[in-house]
Amino acid sequence: MNEHFPTNEELLHFPNLQYEKFKYYRRARELAEKGEDFFETLQLSARCELLHFVQTGIKHVIICGCSEIHKGCARMNGKKMTVLQALKKLPIPKRNCGNHLFHESGKGFCVGSYEYDTNTEYESLT
Numbered sequence: 677m678n679e680h681f682p683t684n685e686e687l688l689h690f691p692n693l694q695y696e697k698f699k700y701y702r703r704a705r706e707l708a709e710k711g712e713d714f715f716e717t718l719q720l721s722a723r724c725e726l727l728h729f730v731q732t733g734i735k736h737v738i739i740c741g742c743s744e745i746h747k748g749c750a751r752m753n754g755k756k757m758t759v760l761q762a763l764k765k766l767p768i769p770k771r772n773c774g775n776h777l778f779h780e781s782g783k784g785f786c787v788g789s790y791e792y793d794t795n796t797e798y799e800s801l802t
């Protein structure tokens with residue numbers, strides 16, 4: 677049960693965080709399907725995504741919440757923040773988000789994500 681969740685510092689040394697992101701996302705889905713606690717694994721997947729942005733020099737992100745029909749994280753849709761703020765607060769995935777997969781055991785499985793903000797990148801070049 678005491679699975680080791682790598683720290684941000686450890687993850688920054690991984691050469692392919694996009695791969696790690698999908699690996700942990702898939703693992704979180706498997707846990708949800710079995711009715712086990714998946715939230716920390718889902719957070720780990722989000723951290724991999726944000727740290728991939730850090731590796732590639734992206735500074736700002738926009739939150740893409742789950743579908744509007746779910747009350748959970750949809751209200752954060754379009755919110756902008758720095759990658760470092762997002763890593764610190766980790767607003768996505770939202771615990772107990774209204775989204776759920778396949779059946780009740782997948783309840784709270786937030787599929788919100790982060791997009792990098794190109795506009796801010798352009799501004800910073802001027």
Ligand SMILES: [Zn+2]
Nearest residue numbers: 742749773786
């Ligand atoms: Zn959500």
